[in-house]
Amino acid sequence: MTTVAARLQAVMEAWTSACGGTGKQTIVIPNGDFLTGALNLTGPCMGDVTIQLDGNLLGSNDLRKYKTNWIEVRHVDNLAITGKGKLDGQGPGVWSKNSCAKNYNCKILPNGRDHHGAGGQPEHGIHVTDSSKISIFSTTIGTGDDCISIGPGSDGINITGVTCGPGHGISVGSLGRYKDEKDVTDITVKDCVLKNTANGVRIKSYEDSPSLITASKLTYENIKMEDVANPIIIDQKYCPNKMCPSNGNSKVIVKDVTFKNITGTSSTPEAVSFICSDKLPCSGVHMNDVNVEFSGTNNKTMAICNNAKVTATGCLKELACV
Template sequence: MACTDNAMRALFLLVLFCIVHGEKEESKGIDAKASGPGGSFDITKLGASGNGKTDNTKAVQEAWASACGGTGKQTILIPKGDFLVGQLNFTGPCKGDVTIQVDGNLLATMDLSQYKEHGNWIEILRVDNLVITGKGNLDRQGPAVWSKNSCTKKYDCKILPNSLVMDFVNNGEVSGVTLLNSKFFHMNMYQCKNMLIKDVTVTAPGDSPNTDGIHMGDSSGITITNTVIGVGDDCISIGPGTSKVNITGVTCGPGHGISIDSLGRYKDEKDVTDINVKDCTLKKTMFGVRIKAYEDAASVLTVSKIYYENIKMEDSANPIFIDLKYCPNKLCTANGASKVTIKDVTFKNITGTSSTPEAVSLLCTAKVPCTGVTMDDVNVEYSGTNNKTMAICTNAKGSTKGCLKELACF
């Protein structure tokens, strides 16, 4: 009986050893797909090639699946090299916190057929605590397709893919990287909360169509700091439903300036409030700091608590601009009265030069005048010689102090 017991015990230990050993061997295979607490995924070890020609979409997607599926702090490494990729979809929620370390260059395919209808290049959805950082480039290679953009001529145009799109992302950071030559917007945030954009460079030619630098809508707690943007449209555009935005140390140019943008185009848009823009420089931009709304706005909304301070203009065409008669492509109702209310807007210590005589333009409506507009130490002068510096203020109410006398229009 004892011999039988010993034999049974030995058999049990042998089976247990095989099971455990098998689990260990199996876990080695799992490591390539899912990580435990903390992990790093170099895309070249997943088959990516940095020769600028090979399609590396699969390798990058595999890296995302592994990092997002792991707990703790996970890192996706884009090493030095030129990595061509198609449409990327980084969907959460993730089990841990993911950092995308961009040391090399991600190159977007120029083949538009690889993008789904209304698709974008890099789409990040429902991810918390995301970090995108490094000294590399996200190069959209837009020049090859900019000629296919009809949005400057056609109201309901086919929109080309945006570059970096973050939807429902919370507590995120984008730092250090350079975004180049987007086919459409370079960065777009929708329903994001508590995002930090710092030390980023965004670059495209001044005549590239609809290449906004950073756009946001229905978002809150957005900070943009120490960033350089030169593009073919707005350097920064703030859409409806956005609140608690702090923009500091931004250099903009070329471009259309820093805008609270295109309000009232759609029904049920929400208010814009608590926007602060400080210590920025705008160089040869089409506009400086601007608020614009459709003349025949489809929504009733309010823009309030807007604060601009220490802004330097260097030959901006329209340094201070509020436009409630915005009507692109002449498709608005010409005599429409905007339903957008503008109130409590402060312009403080705005200095420099304007490339047009109209250094200040406040174009509000009789039915909904702009109220609570404060101009404090606004001293922007026309740099030309044919005309004098001037302000155009229509249906705007407020106060001025310490301003160039030609700009004291209240």
């Protein structure tokens, strides 16, 4: 029987060969299930690399096999990951080892982290940070945290045709957790479906950010919500598990955000939540044809709009933030 170490070595040897080759190189993961430990796909590479994922890569539940992340792509240009296979972090087997519900400075479980690339993980489906010109399209993601999270230093990210659920939605952030984070700009989320997720499309930043950063030019278009708990949310006072040291002085600027043709149902009355800072209000927020209705009974669909400068056209009147 092939061991985890042997499979890991085979993948890494294939990566080293392809990354070192010129022209167009392809790595094929054949049909079948392949249990691996940490995969560190580091460049720069000599040419273009495609990973053809026909089989399924499974993340080991033995956390000793990871120094940081499960699949990490760093310093690589012109990388494509395609195919009908799965990246299965097998998250339920390790979620009980996550102490973040009790510890603000907890150790994060192994990530699938992207620095000029993409990856899957036990928590987030795909996490992108310090990257530019990344496209994620035509895929289905189910996870215990964000299906896709866009972190600091991301520019020119295109997310199209993604189905998310279960999970926490498609998020920009969280931003402002650490010092000297870089701006986020030019993010497009289009033609996506969110099913029974804890959030829909979300922008989140810490209120006690140590450095001034900006999230701008964010566009969400043609998004369908299916019983999503918080379909549209900007949260400049993000604080997981209510343990954040807050000074109430946000340094994360959120501006030039467009929500266009957002439809479907919300599992909570608050279909729109703009929880922005009184020190740095959200500005340039545009809602066009936003029609998400509460799927329950008794309570009416509503919007929460705090410290947000919003224009709305073609929206449900309850969501217009007038």
